[in-house]
Amino acid sequence: MPEEQLRQAKLKALRLLERMDRTEAQLREKLLQAEFDSEMVEKAIAYVKSFGYINDERYVRNYIECRCQSKSRRQLEQELQFRKGVSPELIQQVYEELEPVDQCELIRKHLEKKHYRNAEADDRQKRSVIASLARKGFCMSDIISVMKETD
Numbered sequence: 001m002p003e004e005q006l007r008q009a010k011l012k013a014l015r016l017l018e019r020m021d022r023t024e025a026q027l028r029e030k031l032l033q034a035e036f037d038s039e040m041v042e043k044a045i046a047y048v049k050s051f052g053y054i055n056d057e058r059y060v061r062n063y064i065e066c067r068c069q070s071k072s073r074r075q076l077e078q079e080l081q082f083r084k085g086v087s088p089e090l091i092q093q094v095y096e097e098l099e100p101v102d103q104c105e106l107i108r109k110h111l112e113k114k115h116y117r118n119a120e121a122d123d124r125q126k127r128s129v130i131a132s133l134a135r136k137g138f139c140m141s142d143i144i145s146v147m148k149e150t151d
Helices: 002-019 024-033 038-050 057-066 073-083 088-097 101-113 122-136 138-149
Strands: none
Touching: 002 024, 002 038, 024 038, 057 073, 057 088, 073 088, 101 122, 101 138, 122 138
16 A cells, blocks of 8 residues: 555656646645645655656756846845745855855836936835835845936
């Protein structure tokens, strides 16, 4: 009976990974939700890892590269750590290997999208834009310096 459970856990893991790439933590959570016991879950994860079907470093690299032009570094770090279950150390390691993204350029893109012009904006609009960009994880000094540049 345990061999059959392990086979089922491996098959479930493979089916989950066939649809989309996942982190180890996400796969573990899905297998536990499918009511496999923790020992079977760990064996199934080891199985798919042995074939290279799951690799958190590759996942983080792809995730950052796909989203770095639209989201701040802080926002990506938060998503990876708290939604995807990736360790902060791994996120930091991958960021150190990648080319840095100009956060000021991302702020400019967001301001263009909002049709923001510093000369035309009143205090309420400025506060609203600053709050919106701060919630997206951009540094306050970068936000203010880029906002002053816009006309």
